[in-house]
Amino acid sequence: MHSALNAPLKGSPLDAKDRDFLATLETRRKGIHSALCNNFDTATAMNHLFALIRKCNEYLSSTSSTLLLRSALYYIQKMLKVFGIEEKQVSSSSDNAPLLDTWCSFRTEVRKEAIKSKNTNILNLCDKVRDEDLPKIGVRVEDDGKTAWKLGNPEEIIAAIEEKKRVAREQALKKKQSKRADLVKKITNYKNWAANPNDLFKEYPKPENGIIPTIGLDGKPIGKKQGQKLEKLYKTAIKNNELYKAELAKDSEFLTKLEEQVHQLDKEIEEMKN
Structure with a gap:
């Protein structure tokens, strides 16, 4: 149950704030364990869990270790399972509101830090909680600006999330297709611009002076x-033509690279369709 916290920490050395946070994790873990061993004292265990979440929010207010946060998040998730929060639907009782409010607040702060530090693992975990774990118990979490939760039918929530994902996939596909079309147009333009401007009117009768034809293709002035x-x-x-030459001067392989981008987009588009 506590393997996430007991695992050895790797990475940069911990400072005083990190050590204090780690000590709190261990203290609250022991408190929860002791409460559960004491005839499953849920109230005391939940108090420890809330205190741990509050400590996480406090820890997030300044630069923090994503590894420690991930350990805390894993542990909190495991304890929520112990309390049955992932095994049955949450009722509309107000008793659940403090837990969900605190949990969503904690998840929001973790998500912000993950975005800031570009930690995709934690971001994916936050998305999993929102899109897979909580919907199963009838909780829908929205990240539109300010995170909020609503209770509802699990099947309806899951269906709504799947529909939202489908729409997002379609939009992403259209965006890539549009990008591909723009690249193809760009390549075509550059290839056309590579032509010598003086050859533009080579099919016309050659004028006596200058480049601009004075006699049309029909032989009339x-x-x-x-x-x-x-x-x-x-x-x-x-x-x-000057634009083409300027790009060519910067990179003689620029057209080849643009074509490679098109090929890569073709692969991505094909994968998104499957």
Whole structure:
């Protein structure tokens, strides 16, 4: 039951604050163990558990060890199982409100610290509690801005969470598909811009002076308005060609790398569809 706390701690040395927190973990663990051995004194055990959660919140107010927090979180989860919180649906009794309020507050602070430290393991654990453990007992937790919980039918909560995940997957898929389309368009543009602007009108009869055609493909003189359009087209081609050359100067393999990104997105999109 207490393996998470008894496991050896690895990583950077613990400072005074960490040692104090670790000592509190051990004290509360022993208190809970003693209470449960004393004819299963639930009230005393829960008091120790609440005190431990409050200590966790206090510990989170400053720089803290994610390893110690993870140990505490594992232990608290295990004790909640001991008290049956993952084996039966929570009733609407107000007796459960303090526990759920405190638990959600603790989870919120742990999640904030995990985001700050980019600890994906703890973030995944927080998500598991929200999406798998609590729904089974009829508790739905929302992380929209301020974390809040609601009681409900477990099957309905689980179905709602699955639907939310489905919508999120669809949105993520569309986002990747849009990114792929943008990359393909970008690659196509750069390949077109690589062409010499002076070759833009090579199919037209060559003018006596300059680059802009004066005679159309039909052999008739080009009017002033049409000539202005061709001149604008030529200037745009020069500008785009300069953009291409600038990218090429920075990285001669930039087009290949963009194409590799497209191939990687193709793989990710295919995985998301399966």
